[in-house]
Amino acid sequence: MAPHDDQPEVKVEAMASEALNKPISTIVIFIAMHTEALPLVNRFQLQEDHDSVFPKGVPWVRYHGMYKDLHLNIVQPGKDPVLGVDSVGTVSASLVIYATIQALKPDLVINAGTAGGFKAKGAAIGDVFLASEVAFHDRRIPIPVFDLYGVGLRQAFSASNILKELNLKIGRLSTGDSLDMSAQDEASITANDATVKDMEGAAIAYVAELLKVPIIFLKAVTDIVDGDKPTAEEFLNNLTAVTATLDETVAKAIDFLNGKCLLEI
Structure with missing residues (x-):
């Protein structure tokens, strides 16, 4: 009789340990808005993928290239084909990140972008x-257990x-489809x-968990939700300056990640 294989859970643990100790090679950075992505595309001299890994006809965009030892990919939902605005929100985000993970098999996903912040939380x-x-x-699904599913609380990868x-701040991120x-x-x-x-964040986290890919979130505050200024006005007024701050932060994170394994981040 042939010897029994190791228990399935032992194999899974061994594979997980190997992934955690392997040097990070391929990184996907999901950014919802073109304005937020462009400084990083230019900084890392990434090229747009014209032989797309995405299905034909979708507006999704991928920039890619090498930086030091890292294969960098910045992906975006692109512009709405009818209205010409950035395809923000959870539906586009989940579709794009699913297709990206399936195609590129990244070691790490980073969701970088702007966000509203609460002064009551610092x-x-x-x-x-x-x-x-x-x-x-x-x-909101006010039925037992479905209510927890609706909230969909998930932990980000510890970094x-x-x-x-x-020298970042840390806090919980909440996601919804309205500004x-x-x-x-x-x-x-x-x-x-x-x-x-x-x-976008919680939708991307759902897909990353489903496909067993570690994910971290870097969110730069453009507007104070519990402040005294209209959200849309404050967001637009601060978008350029805060995007520059986000660009610097993501660049430093990429430099830090180079040559490291997941356990070291």
Whole structure:
């Protein structure tokens, strides 16, 4: 009789250990808006992929290239084909990151972008947060267990050394498909104990967990949600300056990641 294979859970643990100790090679950076992505594309001299790994006809965009020992990929949902605006929100984000992970098999996903922050939780314009956990605030399903599914609380990959090296702030991220905040959203965000809010993070976290890829979140604050200025106005006024801060932070993170394995970040 042939010898039995190792127990399945032993194999899984061995594979997980190998992945954690392997030098990071391929990184995918998901950024929702072109304005946020362009400084990084230019900084790392990435080229647009014209022989796309994505399905024919979709507006999704990929820039790629080598930086030191890293294969860098920046992916975006691109412009809405009808309205010509950035395809922000959870639907586009989840589709793009699913297709990207399937095609490129990255060692690490980084979701970088701008976000609203709460001054009551210590956020200020220009702060960059590393998200500890992510959740939804607009998927309200008041049925036992379905309510937890709706919130979809997930932990980000622990990146304590990046946190220290870049002197970042840390806090929970809450995701919804609206830029503004209704009273119901506010109650859910408070329940999520969130410091920052965005329109993509929790959806990307769902896909990354599904496909077993580690993910970290770098979110730069453009507007104070619980402040006295209109959110849209404050966001647009601060977008350029805060995007520059985000660019610097992501660049430092990439430099830090070069030559390291997941256990070292």
